[in-house]
Amino acid sequence: MRLLDIGEVSRQAGVPASALRYYEEIGLISSVARRGLRRQFEPDVLLQLALISMGKAAGFSLGDISAMFGRDGKPDLPRKDMHDRANELDRQILELTALRDTLRHVADCPAPSHMECPTFMRLVDLAGKRRRKGIKVRLKTLD
Amino acid sequence: MRLLDIGEVSRQAGVPASALRYYEEIGLISSVARRGLRRQFEPDVLLQLALISMGKAAGFSLGDISAMFGRDGKPDLPRKDMHDRANELDRQILELTALRDTLRHVADCPAPSHMECPTFMRLVDLAGKRRRKGIKVRLKTLD
DNA sequence: TTACGAATTGAAGCCAACTTGAGGTCAAGC
DNA sequence: GCTTGACCTCAAGTTGGCTTCAATTCGTAA
Numbered sequence: 215m216r217l218l219d220i221g222e223v224s225r226q227a228g229v230p231a232s233a234l235r236y237y238e239e240i241g242l243i244s245s246v247a248r249r250g251l252r253r254q255f256e257p258d259v260l261l262q263l264a265l266i267s268m269g270k271a272a273g274f275s276l277g278d279i280s281a282m283f284g285r286d287g288k289p290d291l292p293r294k295d296m297h298d299r300a301n302e303l304d305r306q307i308l309e310l311t312a313l314r315d316t317l318r319h320v321a322d323c324p325a326p327s328h329m330e331c332p333t334f335m336r337l338v339d340l341a342g343k344r345r346r347k348g349i350k351v352r353l354k355t356l357d
Numbered sequence: 358m359r360l361l362d363i364g365e366v367s368r369q370a371g372v373p374a375s376a377l378r379y380y381e382e383i384g385l386i387s388s389v390a391r392r393g394l395r396r397q398f399e400p401d402v403l404l405q406l407a408l409i410s411m412g413k414a415a416g417f418s419l420g421d422i423s424a425m426f427g428r429d430g431k432p433d434l435p436r437k438d439m440h441d442r443a444n445e446l447d448r449q450i451l452e453l454t455a456l457r458d459t460l461r462h463v464a465d466c467p468a469p470s471h472m473e474c475p476t477f478m479r480l481v482d483l484a485g486k487r488r489r490k491g492i493k494v495r496l497k498t499l500d
Numbered sequence: 501t502t503a504c505g506a507a508t509t510g511a512a513g514c515c516a517a518c519t520t521g522a523g524g525t526c527a528a529g530c
Numbered sequence: 531g532c533t534t535g536a537c538c539t540c541a542a543g544t545t546g547g548c549t550t551c552a553a554t555t556c557g558t559a560a
Contacts, residue, residue: 221536231537232519240517250526251538261481268484272456273416276517282463296464303457306414307450313415314446316408317425321439338404341411364506374507375549383547393556394508419547501560508555518544525538530531 217247217254227263242266242280272303312341360390360397370406385409385423415446455484 224231237243238253243262245253262283269279282296316337325331367374380386381396386405388396405426412422425442459480468474 219537230519233517235538236518248538251524252526252536253538261478264481264484268456268459268481271452271484272460293464296460300457300460300464303453303460306416307453307457309411309414310416310446310450310453313411313417314443314450316411317439317443317446320426321436321443335404338407338411341407341414362507373549376547378508379548391508394554395506395556396508504557504559506556506558509553511551513550514548516546520543521541523539526536528534530533 216256217249218257218259219249220245220253220255223255223259223263227260227267229263229267237266237276240276240280242276272299273306274299309341312337316341359399360392361400361402362392363388363396363398366398366402366406370403370410372406372410380409380419383419383423385419416449452484455480459484 218226220231220234223229224234227234234243235253238245243255243259243266245255247254265283266276266279269282270276274282316334319331319333319337323331323334325334361369363374363377366372367377370377377386378396381388386398386402386409388398390397408426409419409422412425413419417425425439459477462476462480466474466477468477
């Protein structure tokens, strides 16, 4: 059972066959044979698909991903770019944290309007500052 | 200087006027008057836009965001839903952290092919398991 | 008062990443 | 040998989040 046909890959990877065909079309993966009309894949493709899925979850475009782990799974992207991406992820994690805190606050805050709640305003303000770092910030202490 | 017209909002928030019109069209923000043809906004809209920007940076769709902080910037969602969101964010943060670590590893790993690096394989494997447990991450490339 | 620039509208366009549909092919099981 | 159903191709459609465009309307400065 050396090769997997597309249906099996689809089932095992949880990726629709149409998406697999699309990935092949754009050169992200490749099938190695046909059985009749059916594409046959090497089992390796499952790992590639895991990578692709990871990359997507991290916010990379398919183009980026194919630059990182090309058709043969070897990385093309310079290390620096990868570090940049990782740093961007750090930033993104901070955003998520701020949003989470804001959300929790919003859920619990007794103030009639959030616009009037200093805690809320502070959270939003901080988030805003992070996003446009480098821009001069004028914060009035609200609490 | 009670109301801001669209150009001023655009400048202050750093959001193109076309996007503001779009946001109004889909009910995410609203203008309160016109001066001639020009939309006039209450200054509050700047805060709403900060929230929207936060949500976007955190990977939420405009639909999600409008469910969180409706048209007037006041949350529409029941408290429980907000807490659920917050918890989901917590899991998402963990996942992003793992992805970041993987990426950093990829950038630094000396192995000729990632497929041959045990550390890498373990990370991918873990990520895959996490995702399969039902964690959905939908993030887009940041602006 | 006239020109200018900033805004208006609605429709169309754009990109990524797929999905859907119609019509065709084929390997395997009965 | 025929049916079945999984697959094929190619084109067109979809979604989200805008942008761009042409034609038009204003408010303001000169």
